[in-house]
Amino acid sequence: MNLSEPSVENVAFMIETIKEKLRMVNVDAMKSENFNASQYEDLVYLYEMVKKRDSFSPSEMQAIAAELGSLRK
Helix, strand or coil: CCCCCCCHHHHHHHHHHHHHHHCCCCHHHHCHHHECHHHHHHHHHHHHHHHHCCCCCHHHHHHHHHHHHHHEC
């Protein structure tokens, strides 16, 4: 998937991948339509960081969830 261009589909793909990778419990809080395209680069950075890792400590998961929360509209 080409993530170089901001699009609704790209945002949805990245959010779904992050939710699956982190096995997030409250997935309703992370709906792709809640994210703003103006912070697309930050979301791509977070997606790439999450994608590279196999596991996360509880504090890392909390920090990632907090960052996702700050990127929401």
